[in-house]
Amino acid sequence: MRLLQLPRADAPAPTRPSGVREVARFNWPMYAVGATTVVLGWALARRLPVRPARLARAGAATAAALLVGSTAATWWVYDHARPFSFDWLDDLLPEGPGDHLVLSAGLDEAARPLAARHPGAAQCVVDLYDPALMTTGSIRRAHRLTGGAAQGALPGRPTALPVESAAHDSVFAVFAAHELRRREDREALFAECVRVLRPGGALVLVEHRRDAANAAAYGPGAWHFLPRAEWLRLADHAGLRRGAERRIAGLVTAFAFRKEAAA
Known part of the structure; x- marks a missing residue:
C-alpha cells in the first residue's frame, strides 16, 4: 500500500x-x-x-x-x-482520524486539507472515478478541468478497494459516494469500507441530502442528492453502527458510521 x-x-x-x-x-x-x-x-x-x-x-x-x-x-x-476545513470533525471523531483512507470520485478536495489538519496521521487516497459508473456531466467536467485525483492516488473500484483488510482507523467519503448512481455500486462500496476498517473504526460520510432544505436551495438539482434514509439503509446493510451525525450550514450532513469493535 x-x-x-x-x-x-x-x-x-x-x-x-x-x-x-x-x-x-x-x-x-x-x-x-x-x-x-x-x-x-x-x-x-x-x-x-x-x-x-x-x-x-x-x-x-x-x-x-x-x-x-x-x-x-x-x-x-x-x-x-467551509466544510473542507474539517473543524466539525471533532464532533464525529473525537479520537481523530488515525491512519485513514480518503475516497474520491474524480475530484479530490478532502485529502490535502485533512492531511494538513492532522499532519501526524498516515493517509492513503483511492480514486473511484469511472465514467461508466459516474454518468453525470458535472463530475466528468470536474475531472477534466481539475486534472482528476490527487497525485499518488490509487485507482480503485467500488467492489475492490486496493487496500488490505483492517488497515485503517477511518475512511472518508466526502461528496463522493453519491456519484455512484447505482444502488449495487453503493452497497459494494460500503461493504468494502467495512472490510478495510479496523474494529471500532469509522466511515465518515459527508453529503448533501435530498430533503426540503436542499430542494428549496437547489430546486430540481436536489434530486441529484440521495435521501438520508438511503445512507442509513446502506450503513445498516453493511453492518455498520450509526454513530454521531452533524449538520453543516443547514444543507450538508456529516455521518459517522462505526464498525463493531472486536469482542
Whole structure:
C-alpha cells in the first residue's frame, strides 16, 4: 500500500478556490439554461398578449430565483461554512482520524486539507472515478478541468478497494459516494469500507441530502442528492453502527458510521 506524502506540520493549510466558482465551472450548462430562460422569458413577455406574458414573466422570475438561490446556497456552504476545513470533525471523531483512507470520485478536495489538519496521521487516497459508473456531466467536467485525483492516488473500484483488510482507523467519503448512481455500486462500496476498517473504526460520510432544505436551495438539482434514509439503509446493510451525525450550514450532513469493535 502506498501512502501519500503528508505536508509538514508547520506548512499552512492549503487554500482552495471559491466554491461558487467551482460549482459554476462544473455545472455551467445548468447556469446557461437558467440564464437563457430568464432572458427569453422577459423578452417574450414584451411581445405576448397579457396572459401568456404573465406566464413568461413567471417562468423567468422562477428561473432567476433558482439561479440566485442556488448560488447563494453554494456560497453559504462552501465559501462561508467551509466544510473542507474539517473543524466539525471533532464532533464525529473525537479520537481523530488515525491512519485513514480518503475516497474520491474524480475530484479530490478532502485529502490535502485533512492531511494538513492532522499532519501526524498516515493517509492513503483511492480514486473511484469511472465514467461508466459516474454518468453525470458535472463530475466528468470536474475531472477534466481539475486534472482528476490527487497525485499518488490509487485507482480503485467500488467492489475492490486496493487496500488490505483492517488497515485503517477511518475512511472518508466526502461528496463522493453519491456519484455512484447505482444502488449495487453503493452497497459494494460500503461493504468494502467495512472490510478495510479496523474494529471500532469509522466511515465518515459527508453529503448533501435530498430533503426540503436542499430542494428549496437547489430546486430540481436536489434530486441529484440521495435521501438520508438511503445512507442509513446502506450503513445498516453493511453492518455498520450509526454513530454521531452533524449538520453543516443547514444543507450538508456529516455521518459517522462505526464498525463493531472486536469482542
